[in-house]
Amino acid sequence: MRPRYIRGRLTLWYAGIFGIVLAIYICGACGLQYWQLNDQLHHAEIEDLETVEGLLYFTPDGRLHLREDYHSHPQSRLLLDRYMEVLSPQGDVLLRNERLGAMSLGGAIAQQEGNVGYAPRRWRLEDGTPVLAISHIHILDGKPLLIRLAYSTEPLRTRLLEFLGLLILAMPIALIAAAFAGYRVAGKALNPLEEMARRTEQITARRLNERIVVENPDDEFGHMARVLNGLLARLGESFEKLQHFTSDVSHELRTPLASIRSVGEVGLQEEHSAERYRDIIGSMLEEVARLTGMIDTLLTIAQADSGEVDLHRTTFVFAELVQESVTVVSVLAEDKKQNILVTGESELEISADRGFLRMAVINLLDNAVKYSPPESTIRVTLRDHKDTEGTAESVAVAIEDEGPGIPEDKRERVFDRFYRVDEGRTRDVGGAGLGLAIAKWAVEAHGGTITLKPRAPRGAIFSVEIPVR
Known part of the structure; x- marks a missing residue:
């Protein structure tokens, strides 16, 4: 046994x-x-x-x-x-x-x-x-x-049998002594493991900042302790992000729900005309649509984090997708009398999920439209990257806006969910702070990169590079 x-x-x-x-x-x-x-x-x-x-x-x-x-x-x-x-x-x-x-x-x-x-x-x-x-x-x-x-x-x-008999008689004593010594040595060797287990049992969700003591970082137990400490650090970071995410989601969902409730309560306090009721219902439906869009986006992010999103790759010309995205966003730009200028040419085909990549480009263009002043110009530049032998490696698009720009100390966080550079901005700008997070995930899911650089004298440049294969 x-x-x-x-x-x-x-x-x-x-x-x-x-x-x-x-x-x-x-x-x-x-x-x-x-x-x-x-x-x-x-x-x-x-x-x-x-x-x-x-x-x-x-x-x-x-x-x-x-x-x-x-x-x-x-x-x-x-x-x-x-x-x-x-x-x-x-x-x-x-x-x-x-x-x-x-x-x-x-x-x-x-x-x-x-x-x-x-x-x-x-x-x-x-x-x-x-x-x-x-x-x-x-x-x-x-x-x-x-x-x-x-x-x-x-x-x-x-004489040989006598010698063998003596050795066999001594064998049980030697085995018992070896088993006892082995038990003591094994116990002493496993003591650090028991200490690590005891220490780990005391770490709870509220004490993820605690770490296991590393007595000897060069042996196997030291390596295990470092691995466990790294795991605790990642869990603590993920738990902290989850807490912030939950708090942000609660805040973002509370606002449209409170608006719907406020509009409904005001509408019920007095008698109104049919036209007024249509306006009230329309306002509520706008908030419902905004809430539905936010929930759909959150579901997409949750599926992406869990690895449940499968990319349905097709082959298409990347420049055509960019032009299609510009056409979609140009309606919003016309309301602010903005001009979207597309320069550069590219005939390269890529193998990617057209829907997710289109969502990423539209989110970046929508972000540029929102934060650029009226009657400004948004520049979209296409270019190809080739190796020394002339073989196409990747295709890139850069989107320049003339908005207020992003301070240097906040550029690394602009792709975080629900993050806004200026928390005091009004809701007239719209959005829930999820567009750039979705864009970053979609680009990286295709093996690409997305970067942010300042634009002189003001504004920002979002650059996306997608490998051809």
Whole structure:
């Protein structure tokens, strides 16, 4: 069953990995021990075989014997455990020691056996005893003899099993100690995470200005703390913008609703003629239309923020869209006796959502008409941007007005929703402060840019650049 907490899972992983490493170590240690014991046994056989070569002799009747008087030396009594066999080149058995008895030590003579070195080989005797044997050719009294000498490997197996048993007995103790140490280390390592979680739980919507303490900015927990602090900063900024947005929306909606209510209440206080009632209803419908337009704009902005607006791109000439937008706004300009002058030419086609891009250009032209004085000129300039090879990259339009201009310290906020440069301006100008916000979103949704620059001696220049592709 999977542990609930990370500390428990880390402890199990640590103990498991340690157990695997320990098992590999035990196998390696046992293998090394077995190799060393075999190597020691092999060297002991070589020394014993050299000793045997000096103890062999032929009797006068031609029989081969081994002197036994060396047994008086205590260090030589281990040689009694050997298995020995001496053969003639034809394979006849000349001598077998008492321990070997009638059993064969290696069977028939192999080709080149005993000619080169003391190569070890494993053999199992007829009684099942496993042995490590070596062979060597020895010349005695001018006669070649093949001496085979072997020792049982059972003692090696016994010592190896004893060594393995000791290591296995120690393994549970080592695993328990490793698990305990892993639990403590995991707990200490996760303490900063628990502190961050505790600190984060205390941060509410009213305390978004608080931040998580970064103890070590260079480690993983420091990186996580910085990420969480960045998230809190963005949430705080978004929450503050949402509060301002809600306040601005409430203010903007309250004004037309209050106007509708005031006009309705005044209309109900006295009897009026049919003509007067039509004027009252007309005034109320104007406010309703203004309110409906504002709500539609807010819905468009909300959908844009949530990413639910899909751009339906088509290919069209951008200059035609600008000319179409000028035609729409020219009706408003005629009321103020303004002149909209279009200069520059562009035949470039772009792939864009015609409706949203048209809305952006109309909003910019409408803004220029509203804030320019009567009988002034609004200039619309078209131009193309091409790279060094002459390939079209983007198309741009600049809209210049002769209005009061925008102070430098307020230019960055003119694209904010419901923002007005002069809060004291009357409602005769109209609008809800959403036109430039919509224009900015529409342009940036197409990968373009919108900028604001001052115009000399007065006025402002809004420039829009849209990539061809």
